[in-house]
Amino acid sequence: MEERKKPAYDFCLLIPYYNNLPGLISSLKSVIYDSLAYALLIVDDGSKQPLLKEDILPYLPQPLSLTILRLGENQGITGALNTGLRWIEEQQCCRYIARLDCGDLCAPERFARQVRYLDAHPKVALLGSWCVFKNFRTGESYRYITPTEYGDILKEMHFRNVFIHPTVMWRAGITREVGVYPEDFPHAEDYGYFYEIISKAEATVLPAELVICEINPQGISLHYRKEQLRSRIRVIRRYGKNRLFRLIGVLKLRILLAIPYKMILETKKLAYGIKRNSVR
Template identity: 50%
Template sequence: MDFCVLIPYHNDFEDLVRSVNSISYDTGKFCVVIVDDGSTKKLTKYELLPRIKSGVSVSIVRLEKNQGIIVALNTGLQYILDSVNCPYIARLDCGDICDQSRFKAQVSYLNEHPDIDFLGSWCTFTNYSTSESYLYKTPTDHEAIVKEMNFRNVFIHPTVMWRRRAVELYPDNYPHAEDYGLFYRQIKKVRSAILPLSLVTCKINPNGISLKNRNAQLDSRIAVVKAMSENRILSTLGILKIKLLKILPFTLVFQLKKMLSAGLAPSDGIQILTSSTSKPKGI
């Protein structure tokens, strides 16, 4: 088995089905671990298996009560480390869709680059209600990634894949930015890279946890930069940027991304795509 995909789940069955069905790889060479974080209706294989591709190996880990994303993720990671024999572990969220080439590209890259322990990719953010999308671009080599992490999370959560030896549990002291805290901590210990391809389409959910807790998330991002950064100048600039984001409502930030996308430098990471424009191959 080449890799295992970890998916946290809570009352989102149809999006879970779409996400699992978007995983494309050789049958028998991967598995999926789903952590049901106290859903109102417990997720069962009896309900799920008829709706997904045949031959996909699925394990469901149940939390009897809803305990939040950090507990769900750490429970799933620990289960994989204890019970699944595979060299790589990947992430995906309900509602996010993988390009057909995602896992072959990531496994191939890690196989060919044994010095890289942590890998992400570019992604396409999409609001399915409005059909508006933008391509999230980032630096791709480790040194540039380390600098850019002062300003934003270079690794979009559902795009990442770890080498097993590099896996760590998520910190619980950065609410709503636990991924940023973990990834920043990891790039200080291991080498990382980003594939310059949009390999995941991430759903923008106006009613999702991230947007509902945006201010708390931004506060946690500031705490991460303060704790992790080793560059005083870049960290100061990064914190100022995050504080500016706290002043601006998300709707305005999104519109600014759309308006400025065509002329932005690659490091700014935004290229607008709409329902009428061509999307990256396979998306």
């Protein structure tokens, strides 16, 4: 049996990067943790101007383990993330893996709280948190609140992704069991990946808004909205265990496919109480 070396870091923070240096710098400046206790891995997904360490070192604490992997051409977020996960597995460098996207901001206590929770709850493999979605240009924002207990999460995943991607931290060991992000759910790879994890191990969401996620009208989620919705339908069909919930979840997504996004946004404003300049 291959002997695994003892991890050197509490977690490795995995960030995919593509032509967004200001967003990356903002995100990195929000990361608060002992710089000797975590590693930072950035996967440059074929940016027009390659990301260099010198571009971000002035904004990072020192000393810090920093690695930039450069992809020769743009592969999309799934390819970038899987490149990062394979590198982390080869290095065997960390106990946990955390995610963050360029432009998203972490609460100062985010990583300390997540590490403490996973240390204290060894059966929990995946840990998310509540978050705030914010349009930094207009100031509009809304809270994203989800169930927090495993049983409730299993039910809710039939209807939406409970785990917002930039909020999560998970055990490196579960990646060795489930593999990397699936490539057959375009623009919903995280939904499929987290559903795979919770089908094999327990998961929890911390009831605190630990990340501010940027609403970008030009972002992937909005640009490829219909393709993402179709991928979410396939995720529910593959992983949903409750037949009734699965049927309702698929029906809901089919209705969303037929509704213009502007109408959905107006509905969200009513449902979530979207506010202006309410989150900084």
